Amino acid sequence: MTLTGPAIVWLPAGSAEWLEVSAGTIAELLQLRAGVWHRYLPPAAEPAYLALEAAGGIMALPVEPDLVTTMSRSIAAIAAEIASPARSAAASIMSAELTLCVLRFWRLFAGDSERDEEGTSAEILSRFRRLLEERYQQHLRVSDYASLLGMTPDRLHALCSRELKRSPSELIQQRVVKEAAARLEAGSVAVKQIAFALGFKDTAYFSRFFRKHTGEAPGVWRQRVAARARAGRSRPTLNFADWP
Numbered sequence: 001m002t003l004t005g006p007a008i009v010w011l012p013a014g015s016a017e018w019l020e021v022s023a024g025t026i027a028e029l030l031q032l033r034a035g036v037w038h039r040y041l042p043p044a045a046e047p048a049y050l051a052l053e054a055a056g057g058i059m060a061l062p063v064e065p066d067l068v069t070t071m072s073r074s075i076a077a078i079a080a081e082i083a084s085p086a087r088s089a090a091a092s093i094m095s096a097e098l099t100l101c102v103l104r105f106w107r108l109f110a111g112d113s114e115r116d117e118e119g120t121s122a123e124i125l126s127r128f129r130r131l132l133e134e135r136y137q138q139h140l141r142v143s144d145y146a147s148l149l150g151m152t153p154d155r156l157h158a159l160c161s162r163e164l165k166r167s168p169s170e171l172i173q174q175r176v177v178k179e180a181a182a183r184l185e186a187g188s189v190a191v192k193q194i195a196f197a198l199g200f201k202d203t204a205y206f207s208r209f210f211r212k213h214t215g216e217a218p219g220v221w222r223q224r225v226a227a228r229a230r231a232g233r234s235r236p237t238l239n240f241a242d243w244p
Contacts, residue, residue: 003060006068008105010052010059028075030101045099047150048106050131054123061108074101121159124149128156128168136175137199142168177213180206184222191218 003009005025021027032040037049052059074097081090081097131148145168146153153168160168176198183194195206210218 001058001060006065007060007062008068008071008108009061010105010109012053012057015058028072030075030078030098032098040095040098041102042095042099045102046148049102050127050148051150052102052106052109053130054127059109061105063108067104071101071104074098121163124151124156124159125163128160128171132172132175136172136179137197139176139199140172142172145172173209173213177210180210180218181214181221184218185225191222194218 005027011019019029041049077097078094081087081094084090127149128145131145135145142156143153146156149156156168160166160171164171166174180194180198183189183197184191191207192203195203198206200206200209207217210216210221214221216224
């Protein structure tokens with residue numbers, strides 16, 4: 001794909017194996033690792049980032065030179081703060097500049113596209129799953145996820161109930177239970193440590209939560225899985241088909 005400036009280009013993870021810059025070209029490259037964007041973007045900018053991520057594929061939008069200069073300055077400011085992370089307010093400045101970059105690109109994308117802003121049902125559910133994978137340990141409410149997706153809780157509930165036959169709250173809880181079961185099966189880490197790692201501040205509450213969804217306390221579940229393994233039998237299954 002040949003790109004000509006002045007332009008702003010969105011390269012999703014895995015979309016390009018290499019990038020060749022012709023002689024005489026001036027460009028800035030800002031790379032953000034997948035799965036960590038929420039550490040740097042405030043809640044107000046997350047719906048914009050998710051909308052860009054859900055678009056899929058490479059996007060190259062022609063822009064005025066002044067906007068390229070503005071974006072370049074933001075990227076240069078981020079690079080300067082990365083080079084001197086010990087300076088006061090470095091993280092806040094990086095977050096602010098990154099937010100401006102994302103929102104500016106999103107404004108172009110939203111104006112250039114005639115797509116429904118919320119996207120199709122499949123796209124919304126895919127974004128919800130990605131958010132849940134990244135945030136399930138934070139125990140966010142359904143309303144929090146709906147806000148990040150730019151919709152009402154009722155809309156999210158209707159989509160999940162219609163397409164997945166489960167409510168958003170059920171999906172959230174099931175994702176936590178699946179992770180808890182995997183950690184219990186994987187080793188001998190104390191139940192208390194697993195509870196804290198999954199965002200539970202109270203071990204007793206974690207045990208009640210796990211028992212409610214599996215019918216067994218965490219320790220009993222672990223013992224039964226170990227006994228089945230010694231007997232050469234398959235481990236018990238959880239009927240959470242949406243979380244393979």
